[in-house]
Amino acid sequence: MTAPEDTAPTAHPTTAHWGTYDVLVSGDRVVGVRPGAHDPRPSPLIGNVPAAQHHPTRVAAPAVRRRWLEGGPGPDPRRGDPGDEYVEVEWDTALDLLAAELDRVRREHGNRAIYGGSYGWGSAGRVHHSQSQLHRFLNTIGGYTRSRDTYSHAGVEVLLPHVLGRPGLAEVLHSAPTWEAIAEHTDLVVSFGGLRVSNTHVSSGGRHRQVAAEGMRAAAEAGTEFVSISPLRDDTPDDIGAQWVSADPGTDTAVLLALIHTLFTEGLADTAFLDRYTVGADVLARHVLGADGGTPASAEWAAGISGVPAGTLRELARRMARGRTLVNVGWSVQRTRFGEQALWAGIALAACLGQIGLPGGGFASGYGSAGNYGAGSTPGGLPRLPQGERPLDSFIPVARVADMLLNPGAEYDYDGTRATYPDIRLVAWSGGNPFHHHQDLSRLTRAFGRPDTVVVVETHWTATARHADIVLPSTTTLERDDIGASRGDATLRAMPRAVPPHGAARDEYDIYTGLARRMGAAERFTEGRTSAQWLRHVYEEWRGRYPAGAGLPDFDAFWAAGSVAIPDRRDDTALLAGFRADPDAHPLATPSGRVELYSATVASFGYPDCPGHPVWLPAEERLGSARARTWPLLMVANQPAGRLHSQQDMGAYSRSLEVAGRARLRMHPDDAAARGVADGDVVVVHNDRGSLLAGVAVSDAVRRAVVQLSTGAWYDPSSDEVTCVHGNPNVLTADVGSSALSQGTTGQHVLVEVRRYHGTPPPVRVFDPPRITRR
Numbered sequence: 001m002t003a004p005e006d007t008a009p010t011a012h013p014t015t016a017h018w019g020t021y022d023v024l025v026s027g028d029r030v031v032g033v034r035p036g037a038h039d040p041r042p043s044p045l046i047g048n049v050p051a052a053q054h055h056p057t058r059v060a061a062p063a064v065r066r067r068w069l070e071g072g073p074g075p076d077p078r079r080g081d082p083g084d085e086y087v088e089v090e091w092d093t094a095l096d097l098l099a100a101e102l103d104r105v106r107r108e109h110g111n112r113a114i115y116g117g118s119y120g121w122g123s124a125g126r127v128h129h130s131q132s133q134l135h136r137f138l139n140t141i142g143g144y145t146r147s148r149d150t151y152s153h154a155g156v157e158v159l160l161p162h163v164l165g166r167p168g169l170a171e172v173l174h175s176a177p178t179w180e181a182i183a184e185h186t187d188l189v190v191s192f193g194g195l196r197v198s199n200t201h202v203s204s205g206g207r208h209r210q211v212a213a214e215g216m217r218a219a220a221e222a223g224t225e226f227v228s229i230s231p232l233r234d235d236t237p238d239d240i241g242a243q244w245v246s247a248d249p250g251t252d253t254a255v256l257l258a259l260i261h262t263l264f265t266e267g268l269a270d271t272a273f274l275d276r277y278t279v280g281a282d283v284l285a286r287h288v289l290g291a292d293g294g295t296p297a298s299a300e301w302a303a304g305i306s307g308v309p310a311g312t313l314r315e316l317a318r319r320m321a322r323g324r325t326l327v328n329v330g331w332s333v334q335r336t337r338f339g340e341q342a343l344w345a346g347i348a349l350a351a352c353l354g355q356i357g358l359p360g361g362g363f364a365s366g367y368g369s370a371g372n373y374g375a376g377s378t379p380g381g382l383p384r385l386p387q388g389e390r391p392l393d394s395f396i397p398v399a400r401v402a403d404m405l406l407n408p409g410a411e412y413d414y415d416g417t418r419a420t421y422p423d424i425r426l427v428a429w430s431g432g433n434p435f436h437h438h439q440d441l442s443r444l445t446r447a448f449g450r451p452d453t454v455v456v457v458e459t460h461w462t463a464t465a466r467h468a469d470i471v472l473p474s475t476t477t478l479e480r481d482d483i484g485a486s487r488g489d490a491t492l493r494a495m496p497r498a499v500p501p502h503g504a505a506r507d508e509y510d511i512y513t514g515l516a517r518r519m520g521a522a523e524r525f526t527e528g529r530t531s532a533q534w535l536r537h538v539y540e541e542w543r544g545r546y547p548a549g550a551g552l553p554d555f556d557a558f559w560a561a562g563s564v565a566i567p568d569r570r571d572d573t574a575l576l577a578g579f580r581a582d583p584d585a586h587p588l589a590t591p592s593g594r595v596e597l598y599s600a601t602v603a604s605f606g607y608p609d610c611p612g613h614p615v616w617l618p619a620e621e622r623l624g625s626a627r628a629r630t631w632p633l634l635m636v637a638n639q640p641a642g643r644l645h646s647q648q649d650m651g652a653y654s655r656s657l658e659v660a661g662r663a664r665l666r667m668h669p670d671d672a673a674a675r676g677v678a679d680g681d682v683v684v685v686h687n688d689r690g691s692l693l694a695g696v697a698v699s700d701a702v703r704r705a706v707v708q709l710s711t712g713a714w715y716d717p718s719s720d721e722v723t724c725v726h727g728n729p730n731v732l733t734a735d736v737g738s739s740a741l742s743q744g745t746t747g748q749h750v751l752v753e754v755r756r757y758h759g760t761p762p763p764v765r766v767f768d769p770p771r772i773t774r775r
Contacts, residue, residue, distance in 0.1 A: 048651020120432020130431020357580020
């Protein structure tokens with residue numbers, strides 16, 4: 001029942017990936033939000049919550065695609081058709097159908113034929129965590145094919161163990177120097193890919209308070225200087241006084257090698273550090289100096305590739321050598337073809353400066369990419385729902401999902417291995433949206449037409465849900481009890497339910513419990529616990545990791561208080577400090593025990609697109625390439641400022657950043673004028689893979705010949721005129737791996753052309769639910 005209009009709203013604390021805040025509830029509806037009391041600079045993403053919570057695209061009841069319901073399982077090229085009809089059914093019917101289909105696939109094809117996608121950011125909660133819930137269920141019924149690595153930073157995850165060792169990878173990702181350490185120790189931060197504040201609004205698990213923006217400002221006030229190498233001027237906040245080095249997208253490796261070249265040729269490289277702490281410095285030096293028969297990687301050479309003047313590059317190298325310098329290679333930089341090379345070259349540059357392991361110096365990858373990066377660490381870990389033992393070790397690199405579905409039995413390279421794609425018959429997805437994350441969405445649609453069955457557990461009718469045969473409605477974070485925190489967070493927080501479930505939505509735990517019961521696996525899945533009992537169990541298990549509980553309250557006291565300080569939180573000052581202090585006593589977990597500027601292991605793989613040391617490899621999707629003669633603009637598809645990936649795109653804040661009701665495309669004034677395009681116009685952005693409509697914002701913060709269109713607009717193929725009327729850039733991006741080493745995504749850069757749209761554009765229909773009938 002809805003409370004009378006004059007009832008004062010009540011405040012309910014919660015945590016999302018974009019922070020801690022209060023939702024204001026009147027009756028059974030969220031009517032507003034307000035920042036948490038401890039967050040002086042809350043993320044504006046909280047403004048999306050009220051509209052999203054009760055939006056017409058909420059999945060209200062279990063629904064089955066009519067063609068599957070009447071025709072049974074099997075490949076269907078019409079899966080994802082905007083005109084598809086869904087039939088709402090009772091929960092028992094839906095679960096009976098799905099349990100029978102899971103049993104059929106297991107019996108006829110084996111568990112390897114089940115793909116448990118679930119890559120995404122469905123919930124900040126530690127128990128009602130979509131990925132963990134689905135994977136736990138699939139493990140209890142015999143296993144599944146999983147994904148490995150992430151769309152965010154697959155290059156980091158696969159390359160760095162070869163260069164720094166796997167513990168070194170963990171340090172880079174989870175123990176970077178805090179902003180306070182940078183303010184105290186760092187003279188210069190040089191960031192490839194910028195330090196975009198909107199990215200720092202997001203942390204997996206959410207944060208007690210947003211710290212990145214104020215940390216950058218405090219460091220600048222303390223004297224730390226910043227240099228941003230990026231095609232976008234506003235990749236750093238205005239109030240830190242950063243120098244903008246405007247470079248063509250995708251040329252970071254060339255710039256990095258030129259900086260190394262200057263250090264070597266001007267006697268500025270720290271050869272003592274290179275001799276003691278690295279292997280392969282001689283190979284690196286020969287390469288950048290051209291002694292191996294190649295072209296020297298001089299500043300003039302890099303200027304011709306990147307568009308950055310040679311004098312600017314030489315002076316930057318000298319400036320970096322004069323003081324404590326931190327080299328940051330953002331995650332965006334490695335989400336491109338040959339993206340691993342910029343990471344490796346960034347480590348090599350930090351090694352040549354001799355500052356790896358020093359407080360506030362060396363190498364980093366993640367500042368400006370996520371809010372918990374450089375904000376402390378929690379070595380003892382956080383509470384979590386266990387995913388169970390994995391009875392089947394079948395996996396693919398995460399960004400190769402379309403390849404897998406389209407090419408069962410085909411071989412592919414990955415990190416020194418030759419693997420074979422499984423023959424997937426059932427796709428189960430929960431808490432993620434590959435029609436946001438993945439590239440070349442027309443190809444992905446064809447791929448989703450190949451399995452016998454696609455099942456999606458979702459809160460809203462996303463594009464992925466609209467490609468499913470069975471859609472099961474799940475509760476949102478605000479409709480269940482949970483606990484939340486991110487790595488390095490100051491507190492663990494209670495997340496009490498604020499509103500009742502929408503329609504017939506159920507907690508994912510209850511959905512999988514119902515399936516497990518039908519498949520004879522209920523005891524293995526639940527271990528005799530309800531979700532409320534799991535919440536208590538994971539908290540008490542976490543508390544029990546500390547001697548005498550470290551003074552942590554029991555669960556009831558914690559829940560009543562609403563939060564508890566995480567006892568082992570640490571403010572980190574240096575990466576690889578132990579190795580720096582004594583490399584013999586604390587060697588890296590690499591074959592040499594040192595930083596591998598040349599890796600014999602990687603070289604032995606024989607990959608032309610990832611040799612044994614950092615090199616410049618020109619990508620096809622770049623300015624100056626042969627392809628650019630037809631598609632002369634380089635589009636940067638960066639992370640959106642108005643939402644987390646595609647979540648809550650219908651929210652007020654996300655919609656406020658649109659232009660003409662569509663995703664916003666930024667263009668340099670000269671490029672817009674050359675095409676007769678003005679601010680606010682609707683344009684067609686196109687290449688040989690597809691087309692989309694977007695609204696134009698003319699801005700000189702974008703480098704010439706570069707356009708910028710953030711990811712995350714809900715995919716809307718409802719018109720025959722263009723592939724997406726709403727502006728999803730992944731209808732244009734190429735579905736190819738970064739290299740044979742990591743097979744990471746390459747969706748950051750794509751060549752396009754832009755023309756003004758004439759006439760009345762087709763309407764955006766993606767925020768209307770699909771056609772639904774009721775039995």
